[in-house]
Amino acid sequence: MEKYIVRTSGLKKYYQMGKNVVKALDGVDFKVKDGEFVAIIGKSGSGKSTLLHMIGGLDLPTSGEVYVDGRNLAGLNKEQLAIFRRRTVGFIFQSYNLVQDLNVYENIVLPIELDGGHVDTEFVDGILELLQLQEKKEVLPNTLSGGQQQRVAIARAIAAKPAMILADEPTGNLDTATSHDVLGLLKTVARQFEQTIVLITHDQDIAQLADRIVRIEDGQIVCSHIGDGEMEDSCMEGGQTSDSHTTDDHMTEGSGSHAEK
Numbered sequence: 001m002e003k004y005i006v007r008t009s010g011l012k013k014y015y016q017m018g019k020n021v022v023k024a025l026d027g028v029d030f031k032v033k034d035g036e037f038v039a040i041i042g043k044s045g046s047g048k049s050t051l052l053h054m055i056g057g058l059d060l061p062t063s064g065e066v067y068v069d070g071r072n073l074a075g076l077n078k079e080q081l082a083i084f085r086r087r088t089v090g091f092i093f094q095s096y097n098l099v100q101d102l103n104v105y106e107n108i109v110l111p112i113e114l115d116g117g118h119v120d121t122e123f124v125d126g127i128l129e130l131l132q133l134q135e136k137k138e139v140l141p142n143t144l145s146g147g148q149q150q151r152v153a154i155a156r157a158i159a160a161k162p163a164m165i166l167a168d169e170p171t172g173n174l175d176t177a178t179s180h181d182v183l184g185l186l187k188t189v190a191r192q193f194e195q196t197i198v199l200i201t202h203d204q205d206i207a208q209l210a211d212r213i214v215r216i217e218d219g220q221i222v223c224s225h226i227g228d229g230e231m232e233d234s235c236m237e238g239g240q241t242s243d244s245h246t247t248d249d250h251m252t253e254g255s256g257s258h259a260e261k
């Protein structure tokens with residue numbers, strides 16, 4: 001039987017905005033296989049980040065379920081959720097969020113140390129080598145290029161050996177060539193360490209690196225395509241700017257409480 005690291009069912013996230021309800025997610029059934037690389041695409045405001053936040057335990061749904069690595073996230077208290085985020089998930093965002101006073105190596109191992117964990121130096125050295133950061137181990141982040149800083153952020157996400165990497169437009173600040181290099185390295189490293197990747201991107205070429213592409217529209221999954229280099233038009237079409245739909249209906253379901261970030 002296939003093992004799914006992520007499983008959501010009937011996932012909804014509604015925001016009450018005055019008289020309107022914004023349906024950021026509106027009934028999402030989403031599964032990710034262990035070790036799979038999934039790219040999420042869709043117009044601005046379609047619900048991509050909201051979905052990533054739900055499966056990363058950064059926010060709670062209005063209704064529906066999220067199971068990650070066999071755990072129902074709704075069953076975890078605040079502290080357990082924080083531990084889940086530190087140990088099971090590696091986050092990579094568009095902004096690198098590096099600590100400027102710490103050198104590259106210290107930045108990479110910081111989350112492990114804060115979690116009271118043991119740093120597997122051999123493993124970290126292996127990541128540094130794969131990400132071509134060996135030479136930069138002892139320098140401060142502000143001496144690095146954008147692409148190098150994002151590689152440090154990737155190394156930091158991977159070093160704690162999370163089962164899953166969640167990346168939200170990780171190369172949004174990088175030029176096309178650098179984006180492809182960085183994402184290619186992320187894919188190689190994650191493969192080597194059997195980590196699952198769920199990545200949001202606006203870049204169709206980057207999406208093609210994934211095993212599967214999922215397109216979201218108005219809070220719903222409208223297309224899921226197994227990547228084989230030949231993208232179906234239906235999975236790629238759509239512009240870049242539209243807002244998710246709102247309704248005049250008042251929310252009938254309880255609003256999700258927000259987990260501590």
Ligand SMILES: Nc1ncnc2c1ncn2[C@@H]1O[C@H](COP(=O)(O)OP(=O)(O)OP(=O)(O)O)[C@@H](O)[C@H]1O
Pocket residue numbers: 015017022023024042043044045046047048049050051243244
């Ligand atoms: N905290 C919030 N309060 C109210 N509405 C929100 C909140 N967070 C997100 N939304 C709304 O939910 C919808 C989905 O937002 P989301 O950030 O998931 O979109 P996205 O697809 O990631 O967009 P982008 O590509 O621009 O980052 C949008 O209409 C957004 O305005």
